[in-house]
Amino acid sequence: MTTNSAHSHAIEPNLLGQGFFSRRVIGWNLDTRMTANLAVTALQRAIALCQPLRSTRQDVEQAITRYINDFYNPQRLHSALQRKSSLDHERNAA
Known part of the structure; x- marks a missing residue:
């Protein structure tokens, strides 16, 4: 989540960080500042968690x-x- 809401831009819902069905958090990262690296790491975690298991x-x-x-x-x-x-x-x- 961002903490800076004091702007005139529209605030979009956070659809990438939660599962659509269960609202489970699937990708997250913490830091003192909102950076591109923070968002990319959260997205990578979500992608890794949602990968289907491949069984031989x-x-x-x-x-x-x-x-x-x-x-x-x-x-x-x-x-x-x-x-x-x-x-x-x-x-x-x-």
Whole structure:
């Protein structure tokens, strides 16, 4: 935000610093003076934050593997296994 409103120019709403849907602040920077560098840094931060994540096939496979190994097999309870996890069922069957 600027603090200098004592001028005759129209004051436009700050559309670059907030998300349109949620009003979340997405780009900001602080300094003692309003400079071009201050605005550019705020814009760069907003652009970096709004970049979609790019996942490779390997990233997706690793995420699925972590899910299976960290949650599905050791923690998820199955009604067909008397409300036990797959790992607990195997341990009890051995």
